[in-house]
Amino acid sequence: MAAEDVAQTVRQISQEILAAGELMSGAPLALVGIRRRGEILAQRIAAAIVAQTGRTLEVGALDITMYRDDVVGNRSIIIPMGTEMNFRIDNRAVLLLDDVLHTGRSVRAALDALMDFGRPRFIRLAVLVDRGGREYPISADFVGRRLEIPDESRVRVSLKPIDSDDAVVVDSAAPAAAGVRP
Amino acid sequence: MTQTPTWTRPHLLTLEALSSQEIMAVLDTAEALKEVSTRSIKKVPALRGKVVVNLFFEDSTRTRTSFRLAAQRMSADVVDFSVSTSSVSKGETLIDTARSIVAMGVDAIIIRHRSSGAPEVLSRLVQCSVINAGDGSHEHPTQGLLDLFTMREACRQRGKKISDLHVAIVGDIANSRVARSNLWALTKLGAKVTLVGPTTLCPSAFAEFGVQVTHDFDSILGEVDVINMLRVQFERITSAAFPSVREYSRYFGLNDERLKRCRADVLVLHPGPMNRGLEITSAVADGEKSAILRQVSNGLAVRMAVLYLCIGAGQFSES
Numbered sequence: 362m363a364a365e366d367v368a369q370t371v372r373q374i375s376q377e378i379l380a381a382g383e384l385m386s387g388a389p390l391a392l393v394g395i396r397r398r399g400e401i402l403a404q405r406i407a408a409a410i411v412a413q414t415g416r417t418l419e420v421g422a423l424d425i426t427m428y429r430d431d432v433v434g435n436r437s438i439i440i441p442m443g444t445e446m447n448f449r450i451d452n453r454a455v456l457l458l459d460d461v462l463h464t465g466r467s468v469r470a471a472l473d474a475l476m477d478f479g480r481p482r483f484i485r486l487a488v489l490v491d492r493g494g495r496e497y498p499i500s501a502d503f504v505g506r507r508l509e510i511p512d513e514s515r516v517r518v519s520l521k522p523i524d525s526d527d528a529v530v531v532d533s534a535a536p537a538a539a540g541v542r543p
Numbered sequence: 544m545t546q547t548p549t550w551t552r553p554h555l556l557t558l559e560a561l562s563s564q565e566i567m568a569v570l571d572t573a574e575a576l577k578e579v580s581t582r583s584i585k586k587v588p589a590l591r592g593k594v595v596v597n598l599f600f601e602d603s604t605r606t607r608t609s610f611r612l613a614a615q616r617m618s619a620d621v622v623d624f625s626v627s628t629s630s631v632s633k634g635e636t637l638i639d640t641a642r643s644i645v646a647m648g649v650d651a652i653i654i655r656h657r658s659s660g661a662p663e664v665l666s667r668l669v670q671c672s673v674i675n676a677g678d679g680s681h682e683h684p685t686q687g688l689l690d691l692f693t694m695r696e697a698c699r700q701r702g703k704k705i706s707d708l709h710v711a712i713v714g715d716i717a718n719s720r721v722a723r724s725n726l727w728a729l730t731k732l733g734a735k736v737t738l739v740g741p742t743t744l745c746p747s748a749f750a751e752f753g754v755q756v757t758h759d760f761d762s763i764l765g766e767v768d769v770i771n772m773l774r775v776q777f778e779r780i781t782s783a784a785f786p787s788v789r790e791y792s793r794y795f796g797l798n799d800e801r802l803k804r805c806r807a808d809v810l811v812l813h814p815g816p817m818n819r820g821l822e823i824t825s826a827v828a829d830g831e832k833s834a835i836l837r838q839v840s841n842g843l844a845v846r847m848a849v850l851y852l853c854i855g856a857g858q859f860s861e862s
Contacts, residue, residue: 427576427579427587427589427617428587428588438551438851438852438855440550440568440575441575441576441851443575443578444575444578473588474587477582477586477587478584
């Protein structure tokens with residue numbers, strides 16, 4: 362996917378969210394992105410919602426490093442970035458966002474992390490890409506693009522400003538980066 | 544992995560051995576973990592199932608408690624091993640004590656010992672992480688890191704970097720492990736360091752570390768951004784290092800009168816415990832320039848970070 366496809370997909374997810382009655386009425390809404398690229402998605406979709414409805418909503422960034430279980434036994438440690446949620450999530454409608462849904466392990470970690478902050482009214486999940494390969498019983502409520510690709514392929518999402526451009530690339534031959542699980 | 548993880552060490556023994564990138568990795572991790580202590584549920588599951596032993600051969604309340612709380616906030620189990628009630632008082636050696644603790648299945652030993660180098664020796668002989676919580680007059684790495692963390696926070700408010708800072712470390716330099724850990728970390732990050740104290744406690748030989756040494760506290764007051772006041776360690780001073788407590792206080796104590804001659808944004812640190820009225824007056828210790836209590840809360844985040852980095856899980860499969 363090139364930059365314009367990514368923009369189009371984000372617009373499409375935003376429209377689906379705007380059409381979802383349970384998110385747009387009732388409990389106050391918070392968009393929580395899993396760091397780092399889920400956070401960018403949260404900001405973009407929040408901007409789209411605010412632009413179209415004028416509605417106020419909260420945007421947070423969730424660091425799931427301390428909750429992860431998809432570990433390779435290698436002693437090179439990821440430096441966490443920290444969670445930034447300057448609002449209470451109790452009784453809110455929370456829309457969780459991530460770039461790629463694969464095994465479901467990141468989402469499991471994110472759900473556990475959110476539980477430590479309070480008791481939301483409900484949580485929904487939106488992802489830019491669902492590439493299949495689930496290991497946990499988790500599914501997304503809003504999906505930008507569904508990909509059917511072999512398990513060993515790797516999906517790389519680039520989003521500005523973290524990356525130089527917006528793109529989604531599938532490395533099919535990819536034994537990805539060293540140390541990554543077979 | 545798009546990020547470049549920079550920590551591969553199982554032990555934290557000294558700051559002398561760390562690179563500036565590794566020091567920054569600890570500070571960044573601590574910054575991310577500081578938020579945990581503001582939650583209503585002050586706990587993350589990162590070290591669930593890990594066992595951490597506090598093995599303290601010297602008295603400590605703050606460091607021991609800080610490590611204990613840090614381990615608990617990361618969901619590790621903590622065992623406090625108190626020397627006075629242990630077999631050490633029956634004559635068991637450090638290594639035998641540690642080995643028998645490790646045989647019970649622990650992931651990290653946090654050790655404080657009166658002998659410099661004890662943690663290093665231990666790290667070569669046991670199959671678990673070893674974290675130095677102070678060894679003799681050698682190093683106190685987590686204190687150095689929390690001092691640095693506190694300075695970096697202050698730098699952010701002032702629009703500065705650590706490399707812009709001029710830091711005075713004042714007092715009993717010769718006997719101070721806090722001074723050595725600060726010195727290593729600050730010089731690695733490019734800060735300017737001046738050591739201040741009486742000739743007996745602050746020998747000129749310290750200039751070999753690439754720092755300034757002065758015996759005249761008043762001469763540098765107006766130049767420094769940070770003043771780190773050390774405790775006079777009566778338990779380590781073996782001979783008459785200074786004529787009297789009053790004289791020490793007069794020449795090397797930080798009081799309001801001296802503070803007035805410092806820069807308006809000067810930061811005052813003290814590793815604690817303080818001898819109030821000796822190296823620092825109560826008015827200064829409790830005053831607005833003092834970051835002494837911030838040091839204590841930052842210490843918790845820094846120790847959570849060190850535990851996570853040394854015994855936490857490895858690399859993750861998805862970025």
